Amino acid sequence: MTEQKKSEWNSNLAFMMAMIGSAVGLGNIWRFPNVLYSNGGGSFMIPYIVSLFLLGISFVLVEYAVGYKFKKSLARILYSVNKKLEPIAWFILLVVFLITTYYVCVVGWDLIYICLSFTKAWGANPDLYFTNNVLHATDSISGIFTIVPTVLLSVFVIWFLAWLIIKRDLNDGIGNVSKTLLPLLCIIVVIIVAFSLTLPGASVGYTQIFTPDWSALGNLNVWLAAFGQIVFSLSLGMAIAMTYASYLPDGAKLVDNAVMVAFSNSGFEVFNSIGIFSILGFMTVTSGIPFNELVTSGTGLAFVVFPQVFNTMGPAAHIIGPLFFICILFAGITSVIALLEGVCYSISEKFLIERKKTATVVCIVGFCISTIFATGAGSTILGIFDAFLNNFALLFAVLLECLIFGWIYKFDDLIETLNAHSNIKVGKTWKIVIKYILPICILGLWIQGILTTMSEANGVSKTIMLILSIVLIVVPIIFAKMPALNKNYYDV
Numbered sequence: 001m002t003e004q005k006k007s008e009w010n011s012n013l014a015f016m017m018a019m020i021g022s023a024v025g026l027g028n029i030w031r032f033p034n035v036l037y038s039n040g041g042g043s044f045m046i047p048y049i050v051s052l053f054l055l056g057i058s059f060v061l062v063e064y065a066v067g068y069k070f071k072k073s074l075a076r077i078l079y080s081v082n083k084k085l086e087p088i089a090w091f092i093l094l095v096v097f098l099i100t101t102y103y104v105c106v107v108g109w110d111l112i113y114i115c116l117s118f119t120k121a122w123g124a125n126p127d128l129y130f131t132n133n134v135l136h137a138t139d140s141i142s143g144i145f146t147i148v149p150t151v152l153l154s155v156f157v158i159w160f161l162a163w164l165i166i167k168r169d170l171n172d173g174i175g176n177v178s179k180t181l182l183p184l185l186c187i188i189v190v191i192i193v194a195f196s197l198t199l200p201g202a203s204v205g206y207t208q209i210f211t212p213d214w215s216a217l218g219n220l221n222v223w224l225a226a227f228g229q230i231v232f233s234l235s236l237g238m239a240i241a242m243t244y245a246s247y248l249p250d251g252a253k254l255v256d257n258a259v260m261v262a263f264s265n266s267g268f269e270v271f272n273s274i275g276i277f278s279i280l281g282f283m284t285v286t287s288g289i290p291f292n293e294l295v296t297s298g299t300g301l302a303f304v305v306f307p308q309v310f311n312t313m314g315p316a317a318h319i320i321g322p323l324f325f326i327c328i329l330f331a332g333i334t335s336v337i338a339l340l341e342g343v344c345y346s347i348s349e350k351f352l353i354e355r356k357k358t359a360t361v362v363c364i365v366g367f368c369i370s371t372i373f374a375t376g377a378g379s380t381i382l383g384i385f386d387a388f389l390n391n392f393a394l395l396f397a398v399l400l401e402c403l404i405f406g407w408i409y410k411f412d413d414l415i416e417t418l419n420a421h422s423n424i425k426v427g428k429t430w431k432i433v434i435k436y437i438l439p440i441c442i443l444g445l446w447i448q449g450i451l452t453t454m455s456e457a458n459g460v461s462k463t464i465m466l467i468l469s470i471v472l473i474v475v476p477i478i479f480a481k482m483p484a485l486n487k488n489y490y491d492v
Contacts, residue, residue: 032229032269033276034301037292039225040216041208047217047226048266055441056230057262058433059398060241061426062405064254065414067245073346074239075479076489081409083490088400090476093343095393096238098468100339101366102382104162105373107332108154109134110325113303117310117321126307134303135379141460143376152374158336159367165337166344167359185330188323189268193275195320196282199313204291205281206274224448227441232390233265235338237398243342255422276301283309302328340366352485381464387456388465391449393472399442406435 036044070077075089112134116122122129131137136148196202216222231237241261245254280294287308294305306324310317340362348358373382405414411431419425457465484490 031232033273035225035229036273037208037277039222040213040219042210043212043214043216044222044226045212045270047223048229051223051226051230052262052266054433055227055438056234056236056266057258058430058438059236059402060234060258060262061255061418061430062401062414062434063236063239063241064245064258065417066405066409067242068248068252068254069413069417071246073246073349074242074342075346076349077242078404079490081404085404085408087476087480088404089346090479091472092237092239092397092400093346094472094475095389095397096339097343097362097366098369098385099238099389099394100336100343101369102373102385103332103339104158104336104366104370105151105155105378105382107158107329107336108151108374109303110328110332111154111157112150113307114322114325114329117307117325118318120307120310120317120321122307124311126311127304129307130303136376137379138376139380141377141380144372144378144381146376147371148374148376148378151378152371155370155374156367158333159363159370161333162336162340163359163363165333166340166363167356181330181334185327185334186268188327188330189272189275192320192323192327193271193278195316196275196278199278199282201282201285202278203281204284205277205279208277208281208291209270209273221448224445227445228449231395231398231442231445233269234262235335237394237401238339239342240338243345244338246345251421253422254418255424255426259424279309280305283312286312350479350482350484350486350489380460384457384461384464385468387453387461388468391453392446393468395442395446395449399439399446402434402439402442406431406439411435 036048039047066077070080072080074093075086078085078089122133134148135151136146137143138146197206235241241258245252248254280291283289283294283305284291302325307321310321313320340359344355344358344362347353347362348355353361372378373385375381405411411434415426415431453465454462
């Protein structure tokens with residue numbers, strides 16, 4: 001193999017590992033089981049598969065084609081399409097950055113639980129322990145002035161690890177880490193699933209996946225939930241695929257890669273859910289707690305329900321418990337570095353700052369914002385950030401990208417780019433999906449997200465959302481107006 005071919009192969013491998021690693025994220029581990037169970041069980045797989053093809057693969061292909069064709073950062077790409085669109089790029093990147101600041105905190109909680117899991121230090125009441133001993137949570141917003149040292153330290157460690165990785169180029173940094181963590185993550189998941197299937201009552205859990213509620217297929221909310229899960233699990237609208245694709249060498253099989261990443265992600269979600277449902281089935285049999293009370297979304301499943309499960313599991317929990325939380329840590333780190341890559345790339349390219357300095361500044365600013373979530377009111381504020389940024393800002397970003405590349409940019413150029421070297425071809429059907437079907441679906445999700453978020457918001461929530469809205473308007477405009485130090489930045 002020539003050095004050039006070897007370099008191209010390594011770049012493709014690094015790209016694939018990085019993309020799969022970013023897709024197989026922390027949310028896939030605890031979000032998908034709840035969405036699956038709450039939306040018809042086995043029958044949910046039908047809208048899920050439709051959403052995978054209609055939304056997931058279709059939109060990932062847009063980001064692959066755009067990143068590969070332009071080989072620029074998101075900010076420079078949108079400027080090249082139309083100079084008035086650059087603020088939208090910085091809006092998307094700011095949304096991604098703010099999501100990362102609280103996502104790091106959740107990964108930090110997991111780091112704490114890795115240590116706790118060896119001795120099951122959470123005791124007989126994991127819910128109370130998580131709230132009082134780990135988070136030191138308070139309902140009052142005044143808790144923002146009370147730092148929680150252990151959470152702050154764990155957040156610092158995660159940001160430091162992220163900095164160590166993203167300061168290097170794709171192959172040496174994200175590529176090598178993904179090539180190490182992703183196989184380890186898969187091995188751990190296989191071990192957990194294999195063990196869970198041997199537990200008494202496992203069938204009570206995993207049969208929930210294969211027991212469909214066909215009436216759910218007529219419920220529009222089930223289809224919206226499937227679309228929302230695909231947006232969340234494939235990190236659509238976050239410019240991750242676009243950024244990674246910009247590093248690919250000529251001749252990459254973009255469509256083939258997109259299909260492989262999407263199916264790897266979905267396969268992981270379903271396979272992982274079999275293990276989680278089996279363990280929850282075991283707990284239902286041993287504790288008498290109804291299954292529907294155990295299947296919860298978010299941090300409740302990882303940091304409350306599973307510690308309860310490990311309490312009833314006996315000596316095996318001292319092995320399975322740490323493996324479970326290490327699994328979450330690996331998934332979390334791969335997602336964090338993927339989220340930060342696009343932000344660093346755009347800043348570095350516009351202002352001609354070397355990668356290491358950009359990574360340093362981004363991580364320092366990110367850590368400072370993350371300290372908000374390492375306070376007594378941190379978990380409350382985190383919930384507000386998550387609801388607003390995911391239900392409103394991120395879906396809006398996906399909608400904007402659909403409109404920009406479906407209607408403003410010459411879409412046929414993207415089809416040509418994708419089909420140049422791929423074995424799987426795309427054509428008019430994909431064009432119709434991106435221009436018409438996808439915007440309508442995303443608009444429906446976006447409206448539902450706004451209504452849900454605002455209906456659940458109190459005075460404090462609305463104030464924080466207002467502040468976030470102002471930040472998301474002002475900061476992108478400032479970055480777009482700042483003169484580029486890169487003389488080639490404005491070349492279209």
